Amino acid sequence: MSATAYLIGLGAAGAAALLGALLPARRRLFGAGVLSAAGCLAALVGAGQVLVSGHPFSVHTAEVLPLTGVDLTLDPLGALFVAVTAIVGLAASCYAVGYGAHGAPSRTATAMLPAFLATVLLVPAAASVATFMIAWELMALTSLLALLAEHRRRPETRDAAQWYAAMTHVGAAAILLGLVLLATHADSQSFAIIAEHRRQLSVPLASVVFVLTLVGFASKAGAVPLHVWLPRAHPEAPSPVSALMSGTMVNLGVYGILRVGEDLLGGGVLWWWLLVAALGVASAFFGALHAAASTDLKRLLAYSTVDNVGLVLIGVGAAGALAAGGERGLAGLVLLAALFHLVNHALFKGSLFLGAGAVQHAAGTRDLDALGGLARQMPATAVCFGIGALAISALPGLNGFASEWLLLQGLLHGFASHSAVTEAALLAGVAALAITGGLTATAFVKALGVGFLGQPRSEGARTAHEVRPSMLAGMALLAAGCVVLGVVPGVVLAVLGRAASAGLAGGAPKALRPGLGLDLTSLHGAIEPALVVVGLLVALVVAWGALRLVPRPAELRRARRAEAWGCGRELQTARMEITATSFAEPLQRVFADVLRPDHDLEVSHAAESRYFPGAISFHQRVDDAVERLVYQPVIAAVGWWGRLARRVPNGSVHRYLAFGFAALVLVLVVLA
Amino acid sequence: MRPGGALDVVQLAAGVVLAGAVLALWRKDLRALISVLSLQGAALATLAGVLAAHDGDVGLGVVAGVVLVAKGLVIPGLLARVVRADPGSRETAPLVNVPASLVTAAVLVVLSYLVAGRLTALFPDPLTRLAPLGLATVLVGFFVLVTRRKAVSQIVGLLLIDNGLALTAFLLTAGVPLLVELGASLDVLLVVVVLQVLATTMRARFGHVDLDQLRELHD
Incomplete structure (x- = not known):
């Protein structure tokens, strides 16, 4: 039954992609949207x-893929x-119907959203x-095509797509290498059989596999430091695609x-999970800091995704480390908290990205x-975005x-664990949680x-x-989810507990009592x-009520009303506002060493006197330090190598012929 | 094939083919190169004809006729027309000068004897012992292709390779099937026609047929 429903869902999303590609322009959006929803x-x-x-359920078919089957x-x-x-996906599908209706909905863009959704499912x-x-790889491909939907209007999209394609290729290659090592060892490519053979795996080989796959999955x-594609790709994608990328991919x-x-590897050794937690701490801090410094709304949200993924990775790393130290109960709790935060992040980041798209x-x-x-x-958009x-x-x-409360509880209780290294990691996690809390609040107040x-x-x-109702419906659905899970989080805990128990090798005991x-x-x-x-409402x-009942002095009753963030001034123009x-x-000043903002101040003078400035223009750019320090040298080296290689084919027919001749003679010499 | 008159002729013809290739490296006059080609064509045709007579193979006899017509007459004739359009043209400055080319040719012949030693070891026979000559002709032809500048010299290099391949085929196989040889000859004829057109166009456009000057076209 569950298998049937799931497969119908996959099929419907796939069919929605077909509809998006085949239907005439006017019906395309609606048909694809309804079917994918x-x-x-x-x-x-x-x-x-x-x-x-x-x-769980299992399905095997030999018909779809030759040699291996699905x-x-x-x-x-x-x-x-x-x-x-x-x-x-439900929210994004609703939203996409209204989102695409403003411009001419392109065939590729309409088809790729449900196709991307199907692959993520x-x-x-x-x-x-x-x-x-x-x-x-299908997910990488469809998301890349979905990302490119607006490439005609925005040249930045192409740049973002190149970064994304390069990073996802490197990641996929690393994952493939790791999984093939595992499959060779187990002599089977089925996950179940690989998991059965995990005890015979030597620790160094298992570590190689873990690190390789970690590179791919972390990218x-x-x-951080494999995040560089994200703050480019997520903002440049059409908003429903951004929501799907940030919320699900x-x-x-x-x-x-x-x-x-x-x-597959059965939990492994402590340092794996400390590595994961370290990635998490770096991502949380770096992402939150850049989110606070960004002025592009969608780039801010993208960096905040890096931040939240970091929090989830802190939880996953701490859970793995605690489980490797034998503390299953606590590990289960921390993993549950991490998964809960992941669910919540999908809900609020989905709603925020859809809201940013509406803006x-x-x-x-x-x-x-x-x-x-x-x-x-x-x-209405403001309310959804505000939630x-x-x-x-x-x-x-x-x-x-x-979820952050739960994560903090788990990390704090872990201080009683026996390993000093784990304790230090948990402490770093708590610190990251605290500092990102403040930075995130700054970013979103802004x-x-x-x-x-x-x-x-x-x-x-x-x-x-205000945007169309279908777009509002998408945002409202996710915002409502945020409220429900916020007021009565207990309703999903049993489900999350089961997922967390399945996520730890050997399972985990129940961490929370049933309740709201x-x-x-x-x-x-x-x-x-x-x-x-x-209590807050009361x-x-x-x-x-108290303010209404108590009589106010006369001068207060004549109070003038000004708009929020208008500083209450009589004469307020937009140029006087804080940007x-x-x-x-101030934050940039404090963290100038990490952010290294690039200022550009141009003052032109009045023609009559140099003491009177004519116009002042100010530009500021905040570059990604990781990109500048790690990626730019690599790109420069690759470019240098490429230029060097271009010198070899100089267009001379004789040179090309000489290559062939030299190769032939070389082969003959080797043979002789 | 037993030693005797027929074998002597075959050995002589194979030697002439290789000698022609080396001659092509030596002579700078384009007309001389074309004479070398017809000489090689005639030698190949003789070789095929002697083999056909010795084995009583009618098909191979027809092949010998085709070779004589295509490689001995038609192709050199076509090339002669290209050269006649530009009488004074010589291979003035090859990328590797003549003495160095001749030394290289010697090295290539030695190399092909070393490599072909394995081939002859498979079936030691007076005919297969001649196979290195074919291989050496191919290598020398390739060397002409790499080091000579004029379009006609390039065609000559290509034809030398083809002649070397034909020689190897005659020596190593029990007679080339008629169909294969016909196909190969027609291909080569087509290539020559195309290159003739190309050389004519080049002269019309650029006033010379020096391929080395064409590197600006690569982008």
């Missing part, structure tokens, strides 16, 4: 049944990723090396690490310094708080305050309008977010 619902039902019952197995761990993908169910690699997840990197490290659509720009005051023209922004800043009552409040800073922002809130079983710690929300009502750049300036 239906496919997501079916896949959600299938994955939900696996998650609730805990029974092996699909959906266990609770994979089902969690399918379910998350289906929910974000397929990867977590792949149960053999061949099936996995084919699904993985897909966008972990990066998750599969985490999935891959868990599948190979825990399931770009309505105002024609996503540069925060040219936005402002959008809350008045686009109230996402509050959730990602981990404010109580929303889902980001619930996004919300500068983008949606105050006065419009450009004509586009002034004439912005969060209540740790073995450790001391409980919180009931619903009560917190009720406090608000009481405060508001995104100026908001981030």
Whole structure:
């Protein structure tokens, strides 16, 4: 039953891609959108049944791929990723119907969104090396094509696509190498048989496999220092595709690490997981810092994805390290928290990316310094974006708080563990969690305050309008998910517990008591977010009522109303407002060593006197330090090698003939 | 084939083919190169004809006729027309000068004897012992192709390779099937026609037929 629903979902998403490619332009969007939404619902039902019952299903067909056949197995761990993908995919499919309707919907763009969705749904169910690699590469290919949808209008897209293609190729090659090593050792390419043979694997070989696959999966997840494609590709993709990339595709990197490290290799040794946690700490800090410094709305969101993936990787690494040290209960709790954060990230980042797409659509720009005051023209978008922004800043009552609280609890309780190295890693994780919390809040105060409040800073922002209902429906669905999981997180904990138990080699005991809130079983710690929300609401009502009842002095009653972020001035123009750049300036100053902003100040003087400036223009660019220090030298070296190689073929016919002659003579000499 | 009059003729003809190739390295006058080609064609035809007479093979006899017509008359005739259009042209400055070319040819002949030693070891026979000559002709032809500048010299180099291949084929196989030899001859004829057109066009466009000057075309 669950298998049928899942396969119907896959089939419907695939059929939606066909419809998008074949239908005439007017019906294309609607047909593809409805069918892929239906496919997501079916896949959600299938994955939900696996998650609730805990029974995996397997499907094998020899017809589809010659030689190897297709092996699909959906266990609770994979089902969690399918379910998350289906929910974000549902919202993105709805949204895409309205999103594409403004311009002429291109055939490729319409077809590639459901095709991409289908491949993301397929990867977590792949149960053999061949099936996995084919699904993985199909995902890379379809996402690349989906990313390129707007390449005619924006030349940056091509650059982003090149970076993405190069990084995903390197990653896929590393994964393939690792999995082939495993398959050769087990003499079978089925994941189940590889997992059975894991005990005979020597530690050095297993480590090589783990590190190789980690390179590939971390580059897909966008972990520092393999993240460079992400802040380029995610902003340049059309917004539904950005939401799918950030909300679902990066998750599969985490999935891959868990599948190979825990399931296929059986947990391995401590340093693997400390490496994962170190990647997580670096990503969380670096991503949050760049998000706080970005002024491009979608680039900010992309860096914030790096940050959140980092938090999830901290959890995964800590869970692996604790499990390798024998503390299964705590490991289960930390992994559960990490998976919970992953689900939450998909929900709020999906909603935020869709919101950013709506802003770009309505105002024609996503540069925060040219936005402002959008809350008045686009109230519904502002609410959805605001919920996402509050959730990602981990404010109580929303889902980001619930998962970060749980993660923090797990990490703090781990200090009682026996290994000093693990303790140090957990401490670093806690520190990263704390600092990214602050930086993320800064970033999203900036996004919300500068983008949606105050006065419009450009004509586009002034004439912005609310977007179509189908787009709003997509955003609202994900925002509602943030609220539900924030108020009553207990409803998904049983399911998450099953996934976390399937994600650890050897399983894990139940970490939380059933209920609506969060209540740790073995450790001391409980919180009931619903009560917190009720308490906050009561406090608000009481405060508001008290203000109405108490008589106010006369001068207060004549109070003038000014818009939020307008500084209450009588005469306020957009040029007097704080901009995104100026908001981030103090932070940039503090972290100047990491961010290294590039300033460019040009002052022109009045013709009459040099003491009176005519115009001042200020430009600032924040480069990615990792890109500059690690990637640029590599690119320069490759370019040098390429130029060197170009000298060899100089166009002379004789030289080409001489190559052939020399090769022939060489072969003969070797033969003789 | 037993030693005797027929074998002597075959050995002489094979030697003439290689000597022609070396001669092509030595002479700078393009007309002399063309005479070398017809000499080689005649030698090949003689070789095939003697083999056909010795074995009583009618097919091989027809092949000998085709070789004589194509390699001995038609192809040199076509090339002579190209040269006649530009009477004073000589291979003035080859990329490797003549003495060095002759030394290289000697090295190539030695190399082909070394390599072909394995081939002859498979079936020691007076005919297969001559196979290195064919191989050496191919290598020398290739060397002409690499080091000579004029378009006509290039065609000559290509034809030397083809003659070397034909010689090897006659010596190593029990008679080349008529169909194969016809196909090969027609291919070569076509190549010569194409190159003739190319050389004529080149002269019309650039005023010379020096391939080495063409490197600006590579982008």
